[in-house]
Amino acid sequence: MKILVVNPNSTASMTAKIVEAAEAAASPGVTILGATAEGAPASIEGHFDEAMSLPGLLARVAAAEEQGIDGIVVACFDDPGIGACRELATGPVLGICEAAVKAASMLATSFSVVTTLPRSVPVIEHLIHGYGLSHQCRRVRSAAIPVLALEEEGSDARQKIRAEILRAIEEDLCEAVVLGCAGMADLTAWLSEETGIPVIDGVSVATRMIEALAGCGLKTSKINAYARPNPK
Amino acid sequence: MKILVVNPNSTASMTAKIVEAAEAAASPGVTILGATAEGAPASIEGHFDEAMSLPGLLARVAAAEEQGIDGIVVACFDDPGIGACRELATGPVLGICEAAVKAASMLATSFSVVTTLPRSVPVIEHLIHGYGLSHQCRRVRSAAIPVLALEEEGSDARQKIRAEILRAIEEDLCEAVVLGCAGMADLTAWLSEETGIPVIDGVSVATRMIEALAGCGLKTSKINAYARPNPK
Amino acid sequence: MKILVVNPNSTASMTAKIVEAAEAAASPGVTILGATAEGAPASIEGHFDEAMSLPGLLARVAAAEEQGIDGIVVACFDDPGIGACRELATGPVLGICEAAVKAASMLATSFSVVTTLPRSVPVIEHLIHGYGLSHQCRRVRSAAIPVLALEEEGSDARQKIRAEILRAIEEDLCEAVVLGCAGMADLTAWLSEETGIPVIDGVSVATRMIEALAGCGLKTSKINAYARPNPK
Amino acid sequence: MKILVVNPNSTASMTAKIVEAAEAAASPGVTILGATAEGAPASIEGHFDEAMSLPGLLARVAAAEEQGIDGIVVACFDDPGIGACRELATGPVLGICEAAVKAASMLATSFSVVTTLPRSVPVIEHLIHGYGLSHQCRRVRSAAIPVLALEEEGSDARQKIRAEILRAIEEDLCEAVVLGCAGMADLTAWLSEETGIPVIDGVSVATRMIEALAGCGLKTSKINAYARPNPK
Amino acid sequence: MKILVVNPNSTASMTAKIVEAAEAAASPGVTILGATAEGAPASIEGHFDEAMSLPGLLARVAAAEEQGIDGIVVACFDDPGIGACRELATGPVLGICEAAVKAASMLATSFSVVTTLPRSVPVIEHLIHGYGLSHQCRRVRSAAIPVLALEEEGSDARQKIRAEILRAIEEDLCEAVVLGCAGMADLTAWLSEETGIPVIDGVSVATRMIEALAGCGLKTSKINAYARPNPK
Amino acid sequence: MKILVVNPNSTASMTAKIVEAAEAAASPGVTILGATAEGAPASIEGHFDEAMSLPGLLARVAAAEEQGIDGIVVACFDDPGIGACRELATGPVLGICEAAVKAASMLATSFSVVTTLPRSVPVIEHLIHGYGLSHQCRRVRSAAIPVLALEEEGSDARQKIRAEILRAIEEDLCEAVVLGCAGMADLTAWLSEETGIPVIDGVSVATRMIEALAGCGLKTSKINAYARPNPK
Known part of the structure; x- marks a missing residue:
């Protein structure tokens, strides 16, 4: 294949x-x-x-x-x-958004999304509305990092994403987190381990x-x- | 302006x-x-x-x-x-879709859309879902004419659209009709007169x-x- | 006309x-x-x-x-x-509610409403539900002022409305604000300037x-x- | 009481x-x-x-x-x-609409409404949307009779309502029918018997x-x- | 009967x-x-x-x-x-959930639910979504007590429920509260009195x-x- | 695995x-x-x-x-x-319902479901409502066959299902069909070929x-x- x-x-x-x-x-x-x-x-x-x-x-x-x-x-x-x-x-x-949120809906009753920039939040909310999963999506959150910061060595992007996921767990009471950017794919395993809940990367x-x-x-x-x- | x-x-x-x-x-x-x-x-x-x-x-x-x-x-x-x-x-x-369906929602409790090709029907349904007006939209219909037929002199496109609007009134019990293609703009006045209900052209x-x-x-x-x- | x-x-x-x-x-x-x-x-x-x-x-x-x-x-x-x-x-x-919220939906992906009294909040929420725009409405807020306070000279109503709009921007992450009372029409220009986002008056x-x-x-x-x- | x-x-x-x-x-x-x-x-x-x-x-x-x-x-x-x-x-x-449709939702997975005039259909659809029961309401139908015909002796209103209920059962595959007018209250028992499904009168x-x-x-x-x- | x-x-x-x-x-x-x-x-x-x-x-x-x-x-x-x-x-x-939330929807424009354990929250949210009342339900809350604590004499379950209702009133701006467990039935009168809003027990x-x-x-x-x- | x-x-x-x-x-x-x-x-x-x-x-x-x-x-x-x-x-x-309808939503803008008995139709509609895909589901249809007829050699169940799919394509204008019973799994390839659209079996x-x-x-x-x- x-x-x-x-x-x-x-x-x-x-x-x-x-x-x-x-x-x-x-x-x-x-x-x-x-x-x-x-x-x-x-x-x-x-x-x-x-x-x-x-x-x-x-x-x-x-x-x-x-x-x-x-x-x-x-x-x-x-x-x-x-x-x-x-x-x-x-x-x-x-x-990868469609794949990830539909996967999340199969693993948990609710999920939050953590994306890069605030301006992407309404774009993603609109997609999720179209996919019919608004009722399972607690919140789309931004870690306030530009997409390309994920490519820079030494940036604090990873830490910001981790912190935002922890806030999602505490504030949104979500049961899973979807990573809202293809550039976060390499962080999935580390973030799952750090946070103890399913962290879902759309690429995989x-x-x-x-x-x-x-x-x-x-x-x-x-x-x-x-x-x-x-x-x- | x-x-x-x-x-x-x-x-x-x-x-x-x-x-x-x-x-x-x-x-x-x-x-x-x-x-x-x-x-x-x-x-x-x-x-x-x-x-x-x-x-x-x-x-x-x-x-x-x-x-x-x-x-x-x-x-x-x-x-x-x-x-x-x-x-x-x-x-x-x-x-023009957003403008026309929001206008329709101000003039009637329900409307149908008449567009050109069947393949545009789901596209328009998806837009209307996003605009939050699915509950006022009775049906999106196609008159089964290619877009450019509207530009051809002597085509029967006009008659097909008129017939589809009459079907919409009878079958959908809709109170207004939205024309689902910019190329239909010149037919609006004629169609309103022929059908007796508000016929809405998005361009105007x-x-x-x-x-x-x-x-x-x-x-x-x-x-x-x-x-x-x-x-x- | x-x-x-x-x-x-x-x-x-x-x-x-x-x-x-x-x-x-x-x-x-x-x-x-x-x-x-x-x-x-x-x-x-x-x-x-x-x-x-x-x-x-x-x-x-x-x-x-x-x-x-x-x-x-x-x-x-x-x-x-x-x-x-x-x-x-x-x-x-x-x-003016229908006009204003539909206008807001054309200018921004999300909006909040600021109205006068708390008891009007559910009334407006119900209207927005009927207009199909709940998914774009972040929150309907009250500035906790009686309608007629807007008519009294020297009342602090204007300041309360301004403060509530600023809270809406910060807490709701809304991109536009709709003024939820006809009596606020004269404040629109001032509020737009003070807050830097589209402030929408239904009367106009x-x-x-x-x-x-x-x-x-x-x-x-x-x-x-x-x-x-x-x-x- | x-x-x-x-x-x-x-x-x-x-x-x-x-x-x-x-x-x-x-x-x-x-x-x-x-x-x-x-x-x-x-x-x-x-x-x-x-x-x-x-x-x-x-x-x-x-x-x-x-x-x-x-x-x-x-x-x-x-x-x-x-x-x-x-x-x-x-x-x-x-x-009586709220009471009847909420009752219907307790007795059947779906229901249709039979009301008097076509112009009441959108009014009732709007109510049912507000009550959150659109997904259980198959269709709001009109028997095409003026309200006061229900008060006239010898009118064929009863037969028209009965016929419309039978159409609802056949075409809508609904499991219950709600009578969409207070003036139909006296027909409930007769209509239940004639049709064999729960016929719900809002007044009772x-x-x-x-x-x-x-x-x-x-x-x-x-x-x-x-x-x-x-x-x- | x-x-x-x-x-x-x-x-x-x-x-x-x-x-x-x-x-x-x-x-x-x-x-x-x-x-x-x-x-x-x-x-x-x-x-x-x-x-x-x-x-x-x-x-x-x-x-x-x-x-x-x-x-x-x-x-x-x-x-x-x-x-x-x-x-x-x-x-x-x-x-009792269906009965209670439908009753709440008849007495108030919005309600919150107070249940026992956090794990029941998504179950109840799902039910309310199915009953079509999500738009009237402000929030489903948990008082973080096991169901059987309601049966234990001397437990602080009652106080925790009372506190959660007061939080619901303040934070959710709800107009009524539904008790989210059959085991709370005996507390209804006391809780209504303590909180001043309709407190609804599903059993009754x-x-x-x-x-x-x-x-x-x-x-x-x-x-x-x-x-x-x-x-x- | x-x-x-x-x-x-x-x-x-x-x-x-x-x-x-x-x-x-x-x-x-x-x-x-x-x-x-x-x-x-x-x-x-x-x-x-x-x-x-x-x-x-x-x-x-x-x-x-x-x-x-x-x-x-x-x-x-x-x-x-x-x-x-x-x-x-x-x-x-x-x-298999969740898997199949989510798969259908990835392959087509709309789908219909063909199940066995009429009494399963509302059950499946309720599931699809919960999965958030009602807006993509044109209709849940029954082929009016008992589940175990699918196990009987020589039954006409296969032909009835094929006929119902063809009706779905014509009447619902659906772009894919979901088989609404695990017992239909062995018919998938044949039905796809017969009908020319994606026919989705939940088990696979x-x-x-x-x-x-x-x-x-x-x-x-x-x-x-x-x-x-x-x-x-």
Whole structure:
């Protein structure tokens, strides 16, 4: 099985980290194809960055589809362009927010999300409303760190995220925490251990859920909304 | 007051029609600046087209902002890139779906939407869910016509839309109908007369609502989600 | 264009203030017809006051309809009698809560409301639930001031409202604030400046939205719920 | 125990029928005080009628409160003025729509409502949305009969209601039916027998539920929204 | 009228208390048949306990049905097995959570629940979501006491519940409080007096609501979901 | 990895079929442990059957936990006892309804469910409401066949299911179909081929999703609602 894991921003170091997380999660025999959206913003911090990432992201998806892949993970927590990717794709497609919050809903009666910047909070709340999980989401929180701080050695980003998770446990009485940025994937194990509750990274979960869907022979529905783009 | 009315697809004849509708609706003294998204698909029929329209759309918005405008109408019923436009904009921004369904909710206890292709139905349902108006929306219907058929002389598109509205009145018991495509703007008056209920065109309504918001001195909030894009 | 702006309470000084706000907001060429609900309570503070305001309010609406008007603003944040007014009206009708929260939803991803008395909070929450905007409303807050304190010179009502808005920004992380009483209309500009976020007054916004709807030729639907009252 | 059952319209024959239903339902030892809203419309068919019924209705409630009563039933399916009545009342207050749909939700997983005129359908849908029971309500249907036809001897209203219930069972797959008008109270037993499913009349149920609440010593909360009206 | 009040746990002292509450609430002429679920856990603290209580609970219900009863109260706030009981029952069936929160929704615009252990909070939130009353429920709170502490003389459980109700009033701005455990039934009067707001005990309310439904001749619908169990 | 797949009814032939489906779906190296709930009803057709299946189901789960397993699939579409199983479990637990509808929501914008008996329809609707996916579920349909007809050779059950799926596609305009009974697992491939849309079987999907969650090191949260049962 071949799974495309595409980073919608143009920061290659983040792609490397994401691919590493996907490979660590993947079953034996699964090939992870990493890709970086060329021409996209260096990080996705809000609606404009998200919009500007789409052509680069979709070019990667189209190219991979041509070569033949079994499923796609879009590795940004704002779930950019998922519908468009699904129109291009044959196999299943998952954004990491959708995968992570649906996983959280299977492990706990409630969860909170910890993301990077405050401006991403309403974006994520809107996604969760669309996924129908607002009633299980206690709160979307920001650790007040820019996305790329997660790439800087020596930054205090890790500590801030840990502190925010502990606040979520205490104040929100949540039973699980979802990490709200692909760039946090490498912290998952450490954060789970530090906090004692399920800490969910969307990259790993989305990769395995794509395996799950594709493994059952399931593909993206092609009869209406996700049919291939109309030729012009 | 200067209002940008931007057509996110690249079909200039549709832009002309849209600008005409906006100008017909605008108050005296309001200047409508029409714009066509360069490099965008010829029509927006689904998620992929929508995604591919965004850079052209946002370039138009950014350029207009630099020259100074008071508000923006995005003239496609899928409301593409609204959040991104709001980040770029100083004044208010409206998509025509949001404007039209909120207008409908002020004129009637229930409404149905008549759009072009079946594949747009779930896109619009998702938007209406996000706008919180699912409980007033009886049904989103498709007249089963491609977007560009609305540009062809001699097509039977008009008759199909009229027939679908009559079906909506009879089957959905709706009290108003929203036209689910910018390209239907020129049919509004005729359809209202033929059907005897409020038929709402998003282009006109969005233009006047932008006037309304800007006329009250209201601008897009800049303190969190719609703050200007972070520099990279 | 002639717009009726009717104050459902019987306090003429409040009507004067409301009319002033509507006139300041209205486009050139629009005539604002102010009206005070005779026999209504001096202020609308809860369900009973609201109910007792209706005959006076509806008499004003009926009289104005007979003389010919293009639209109606009901200038009380509890949106009293809107359905009944819509049955009497030919043109569009808006309550200031509906207008203001729908405007807020166009300018920001979230908003809070600041009203006068605690007892109005559940009334407004119920309205917002009905308008489908609970998911964008962070909180309805009370500044703990009686409605008529807004009419008293030298009262500290203004300062209390300003303080409550600042609390809303800090505690609710809202991106806009809606003023929850028609009597606050004259404070809007000052409060916007003091707080740096969109502060939305329903009187101005409703007036301009009525202009917008009527300007597009849109009228209240007459085919079912808002048909004229059945003769007895 | 003394329960006020107030008919918000001015048709005395309907009051008589309602009181009869309430008395038939009431426990031994309960006194039903019937009242007709003076000055109200002859029937409540829409928002305007509802609004115009309120002063007469509230006068009856205020008078009864002064004499001492234990609870109040407002016997119109549009639940007019319930909040205002609760402000005036010491004991519990129920509208017959609220009582009937909450009862239905206890007896079946889904129900449909059969009311008189089409124009009442959206009014009732809005109420049910507010009561949080939209997910259990299959459909609100109209039998297309004016309210007062229920008072006319020899009218075919009964047969139309029966037919509409049978359609509801077949088309909506509902498990119970709620009668959507106080004037249908005398048909309940006959309709239950004819149709074989629970047919719920709001007058009887509301009367017994008021008994239930008052019998437990429960009263309307007086600490915020339903506190007594503020003196002016 | 004969009403079965069944305690789904196996603690006989709690059954005694529950029966006492039901008898105190019941109308003259109503016989309360108490029953304890044999083989059930000593207290219902979470999903497992709830599941393990069902065979004992259903055996009691089946036995009572055979002897002839008019309605059933399931006296545990997790509303265990209500659907199953309804399949067995001829008359109406109520869990005390459903009865209590629906009663609260009739007396106040908002309520909070005070239950025993934190682990019951999500269970109750889920129930309230299913009953459609999340928008009226301010918060489900735990007083952090094991269920059986309510049976111990000299425990500080009463004081903890009282303190939690006072916190609910202050922090949640709720207008009523629902007691979230059958074992709190004997504290209702004292807590109402101490706190000055409606304090609602599900045992009493459910008993009287069963009387209300049965008194109107209403029975559990037998045409679909609650039909008698299919023979195997 | 060892996964328990437990059939909550006592029909061994159904367990065999379920285990076969799970084994066919499972990755190499995964061991499927099949189990049948002893003492449970022969089929789960409604709430009573579901309740009576729980002790047998939970005994199987407890036994498997003692021996060490990595995750659990509860193979009945009514998702019986999931919360209780989660309290007992260390690893993740999924019911096949939850797994299937969440999978459907990842592959299509809308889906319908085809189940066996009409009486299961409201049960499944209630589950989907709880999972937050009502807005994506077009309709829950019944093929009007008893559960055990799926076990009978020569029954027309297969044809009835196929016909109902075709009706769902035509009438509901759904983009995917979920099979609403564990006993349909062996029909999935045939039905997909016959109908041309994704046909989703909960047994396969749940098995692979458990693999996905467990493969990421995720376990059921133990800090509140799903903590181990309190000792008595």
